[in-house]
Amino acid sequence: MSKKSPSKFSIGIIQMAFTKKPKENVKNAVKWIEKAATQKAQVICLPELFTSQYFCQSENIDFYDLAEPLDGPSIKEVSKAAAKNKVVVIAPFFEKRAVGVYHNSAAIIDADGTIAGLYRKMHIPDDPAFYEKFYFTPGDLGFKSFDTEFGNIGTLICWDQWYPEGARLTALQGASVLFYPTAIGWHPKEKEEHGKAQFESWQTVQRGHAIANGVYVAAANRIGLEKQNPNSAGIEFWGRSFICDPQGIILAEASTDREEVLIAEVDLDRIEYIRRNWPFLRDRRIDAYGGITERLID
Amino acid sequence: MSKKSPSKFSIGIIQMAFTKKPKENVKNAVKWIEKAATQKAQVICLPELFTSQYFCQSENIDFYDLAEPLDGPSIKEVSKAAAKNKVVVIAPFFEKRAVGVYHNSAAIIDADGTIAGLYRKMHIPDDPAFYEKFYFTPGDLGFKSFDTEFGNIGTLICWDQWYPEGARLTALQGASVLFYPTAIGWHPKEKEEHGKAQFESWQTVQRGHAIANGVYVAAANRIGLEKQNPNSAGIEFWGRSFICDPQGIILAEASTDREEVLIAEVDLDRIEYIRRNWPFLRDRRIDAYGGITERLID
Numbered sequence: 001m002s003k004k005s006p007s008k009f010s011i012g013i014i015q016m017a018f019t020k021k022p023k024e025n026v027k028n029a030v031k032w033i034e035k036a037a038t039q040k041a042q043v044i045c046l047p048e049l050f051t052s053q054y055f056c057q058s059e060n061i062d063f064y065d066l067a068e069p070l071d072g073p074s075i076k077e078v079s080k081a082a083a084k085n086k087v088v089v090i091a092p093f094f095e096k097r098a099v100g101v102y103h104n105s106a107a108i109i110d111a112d113g114t115i116a117g118l119y120r121k122m123h124i125p126d127d128p129a130f131y132e133k134f135y136f137t138p139g140d141l142g143f144k145s146f147d148t149e150f151g152n153i154g155t156l157i158c159w160d161q162w163y164p165e166g167a168r169l170t171a172l173q174g175a176s177v178l179f180y181p182t183a184i185g186w187h188p189k190e191k192e193e194h195g196k197a198q199f200e201s202w203q204t205v206q207r208g209h210a211i212a213n214g215v216y217v218a219a220a221n222r223i224g225l226e227k228q229n230p231n232s233a234g235i236e237f238w239g240r241s242f243i244c245d246p247q248g249i250i251l252a253e254a255s256t257d258r259e260e261v262l263i264a265e266v267d268l269d270r271i272e273y274i275r276r277n278w279p280f281l282r283d284r285r286i287d288a289y290g291g292i293t294e295r296l297i298d
Numbered sequence: 299m300s301k302k303s304p305s306k307f308s309i310g311i312i313q314m315a316f317t318k319k320p321k322e323n324v325k326n327a328v329k330w331i332e333k334a335a336t337q338k339a340q341v342i343c344l345p346e347l348f349t350s351q352y353f354c355q356s357e358n359i360d361f362y363d364l365a366e367p368l369d370g371p372s373i374k375e376v377s378k379a380a381a382k383n384k385v386v387v388i389a390p391f392f393e394k395r396a397v398g399v400y401h402n403s404a405a406i407i408d409a410d411g412t413i414a415g416l417y418r419k420m421h422i423p424d425d426p427a428f429y430e431k432f433y434f435t436p437g438d439l440g441f442k443s444f445d446t447e448f449g450n451i452g453t454l455i456c457w458d459q460w461y462p463e464g465a466r467l468t469a470l471q472g473a474s475v476l477f478y479p480t481a482i483g484w485h486p487k488e489k490e491e492h493g494k495a496q497f498e499s500w501q502t503v504q505r506g507h508a509i510a511n512g513v514y515v516a517a518a519n520r521i522g523l524e525k526q527n528p529n530s531a532g533i534e535f536w537g538r539s540f541i542c543d544p545q546g547i548i549l550a551e552a553s554t555d556r557e558e559v560l561i562a563e564v565d566l567d568r569i570e571y572i573r574r575n576w577p578f579l580r581d582r583r584i585d586a587y588g589g590i591t592e593r594l595i596d
């Protein structure tokens with residue numbers, strides 16, 4: 001339960017573009033947090049790795065310079081904005097935990113600017129131009145929900161969105177909404193043939209998590225064509241951030257190419273209504289799920 | 299792997315209406331199996347409880363008369379049709395296991411008419427007019443995949459479709475396709491307000507299982523307004539049986555109100571292509587999924 005257990009709270013999903021300059025990105029993020037707060041958002045989520053362009057397009061040790069500790073300057077700036085606007089902010093960042101140990105993390109900043117919790121991305125992808133296994137140690141804090149000023153929320157990060165286990169384990173801890181800060185896009189040469197199917201798979205699997213768990217789901221993606229050098233094709237981040245309700249109904253969806261904020265209401269009475277009518281959590285066969293911890297059952 | 303490991307096989311999903319007479323239903327099912335075989339289907343799936351109307355609309359001990367053992371006359375008839383047409387058939391039936399122990403089961407009948415396996419519905423619903431906990435002991439055989447003449451397949455039944463755990467555990471055993479024989483419909487008085495969202499949730503969560511696991515999914519539903527007595531509103535079974543591919547793309551979808559057969563191809567090379575490009579199974583955090591066997595993490 002949340003600290004104050006209100007029956008409703010408002011969430012804001014920020015869809016942004018990013019420049020090569022971290023300070024500019026932080027400043028832009030703060031501007032969008034203020035805009036979202038003006039629109040009455042109480043829990044605001046930034047996209048994955050919000051201080052930088054998506055540097056994982058190549059394996060380059062110089063990019064470790066972009067990492068900061070949880071008490072570093074970027075999270076401090078966002079904490080100030082959270083306190084000033086009295087909003088909760090999910091700030092996903094490149095975490096420097098120790099020399100040689102870095103994570104793809106999200107700071108959950110409470111409405112007074114204090115740190116309510118930390119999530120470290122559990123599932124780490126590695127695909128051409130998404131070389132995350134090079135940069136990020138897989139999370140060791142497990143799947144978590146966080147009690148904030150306005151409600152109990154969970155966050156996962158990007159690649160986590162393909163894993164029903166992560167959604168389930170977060171929902172079982174009481175989260176009313178699962179946030180998925182994301183950096184997903186098209187390889188430009190694949191877009192025409194596969195782009196529509198890739199987007200639809202991405203959205204569908206997350207709507208599935210909402211339905212299976214009776215929770216809201218909110219995905220915050222970035223936009224823009226980011227190239228690490230002029231000769232590369234780069235990645236075209238597809239935007240289309242969205243929020244869906246516990247029945248998987250889309251409440252708000254963003255464009256593919258504009259910075260914007262999506263606002264929606266998380267209504268605990270709606271969760272109660274859906275879970276009473278379709279009481280999936282009642283009938284889970286926990287006696288028969290042990291094999292989930294196997295790699296394969298072969 | 300399947301016995302012969304062909305790289306492709308064809309599946310047929312039968313969408314049927316049901317009368318109050320089991321013999322008529324079995325005869326009609328055999329007719330549809332033959333039609334599907336004529337259209338080159340190799341693995342054919344009938345809807346849930348294929349010998350009867352959906353008797354769970356009320357709690358009435360007389361309906362136990364509808365149950366049959368695995369070697370009873372209805373499964374024998376279907377086995378004959380399977381052998382005659384050289385097709386695999388998933389025949390979901392009301393199983394009498396012992397006096398006082400009944401299951402909602404599916405016989406997997408191989409192409410020579412022998413029994414390749416038995417699945418007993420693991421997740422048992424209980425909602426107004428879906429009083430399944432009265433009739434069916436929850437399955438005790440676990441989640442399973444089956445090696446058949448044409449390929450490795452899994453089956454779950456209806457309410458199982460809301461549980462990502464069941465889909466995952468079946469896919470981890472090597473199934474290329476998850477069949478979901480089903481009896482789902484609208485309460486007529488709810489249809490206008492909630493009907494569209496209910497159908498879409500049902501289809502979306504199953505497409506999500508396809509995407510998360512890189513498998514085909516095929517759902518076989520019944521049609522028709524079934525009333526147990528003239529004064530009840532009954533249930534309007536919504537049809538819309540469908541087949542989707544490992545990316546969640548709909549390959550075939552049936553009407554809401556006609557008996558029909560859907561045919562699609564299961565292509566193991568397509569599964570390989572999808573799983574190579576989005577290697578979700580590679581990155582599962584099996585070290586961190588233990589909580590899945592908890593009821594809640596509270």
